[in-house]
Amino acid sequence: MTKTEFLQQLYNNLSPLSDGERKEIIQDFEEHFSVGLENGKTQEQICSELGSPESCAASYLQGANAAERYSQGRSAAYTVPSVKKGGANPNDGRNRFLWSIMFLFLVICAFGVYPTAVCLMLSPIAVALLALFVLAVSWSAAAAGFLVCLSVALFSAGLLIFLAMTALLKMSFKRSGF
Amino acid sequence: MNIQFKKGVLEMCVLSLLKQGDKYGYELADTVGRQIDISEGSIYPLLKRLKNEGYFEVYLKESPTGPARKYYRLTAKGIDMQESLEKEWYEFSHSVDRVLGGGQK
Numbered sequence: 512m513t514k515t516e517f518l519q520q521l522y523n524n525l526s527p528l529s530d531g532e533r534k535e536i537i538q539d540f541e542e543h544f545s546v547g548l549e550n551g552k553t554q555e556q557i558c559s560e561l562g563s564p565e566s567c568a569a570s571y572l573q574g575a576n577a578a579e580r581y582s583q584g585r586s587a588a589y590t591v592p593s594v595k596k597g598g599a600n601p602n603d604g605r606n607r608f609l610w611s612i613m614f615l616f617l618v619i620c621a622f623g624v625y626p627t628a629v630c631l632m633l634s635p636i637a638v639a640l641l642a643l644f645v646l647a648v649s650w651s652a653a654a655a656g657f658l659v660c661l662s663v664a665l666f667s668a669g670l671l672i673f674l675a676m677t678a679l680l681k682m683s684f685k686r687s688g689f
Numbered sequence: 690m691n692i693q694f695k696k697g698v699l700e701m702c703v704l705s706l707l708k709q710g711d712k713y714g715y716e717l718a719d720t721v722g723r724q725i726d727i728s729e730g731s732i733y734p735l736l737k738r739l740k741n742e743g744y745f746e747v748y749l750k751e752s753p754t755g756p757a758r759k760y761y762r763l764t765a766k767g768i769d770m771q772e773s774l775e776k777e778w779y780e781f782s783h784s785v786d787r788v789l790g791g792g793q794k
Binding site: 538539540543546560561562563564566567570571573574 | 738
């Protein structure tokens with residue numbers, strides 16, 4: 512294969528890229544050929560060392576896709592696989608242990624926390640009953656407003672506690688790896 | 690040798706060569722190609738990707754014999770990357786050695 516053939520095929524295979532990028536890539540390879548020729552290699556030899564233009568183009572396209580997907584952060588294509596030091600990572604084990612303790616602790620807390628949350632969520636019923644009596648005795652808009660706000664606040668607090676407790680339990684359960 | 694394996698190591702080799710001093714594309718391709726049996730053409734896509742990710746800067750420098758050449762220079766980020774890859778590599782290869790040696794520590 513000659514230099515011209517190689518560059519032509521490379522250029523053709525890079526069609527998904529922009530014109531600017533294609534030209535830049537071709538320039539890089541032209542430079543490679545010109546230095547190689549200066550060093551006394553033949554076009555044929557340089558082409559065979561470079562490999563096929565199709566596979567070069569494929570690497571560029573792969574790189575472009577990877578760059579899109581991983582525009583943030585570390586190189587996509589390769590990292591040395593992480594190594595477990597001395598069998599297992601001691602940090603892993605310790606963290607799991609701590610999370611297990613956390614989970615058990617939370618389970619015990621849950622016995623108190625969930626009834627509290629349910630009571631809080633149901634308390635608007637009590638407030639409503641109270642309201643019936645109070646407002647029947649003496650109607651006042653201010654008292655009615657206050658009682659509505661109170662029920663909303665109690666219910667929200669109950670719901671919040673319920674959700675927070677559930678989230679904490681889930682998290683510690685997952686991290687402890689039971 | 691496994692092709693994926695070589696590709697991964699290539700990144701570390703290029704970063705390490707540049708740590709010793711700025712080089713142009715042909716120098717990198719040629720140096721790596723002499724040591725590792727790989728298509729030299731695959732160096733250029735790698736250089737482009739690493740440049741886009743901010744591991745190198747590129748500049749043109751006149752050559753005494755021909756047109757200007759594109760030189761690659763490691764950035765601070767590139768140096769960090771090289772150091773961490775090298776460290777990971779040694780840890781990894783020692784672990785593999787241990788496994789191949791029958792798993793003794």
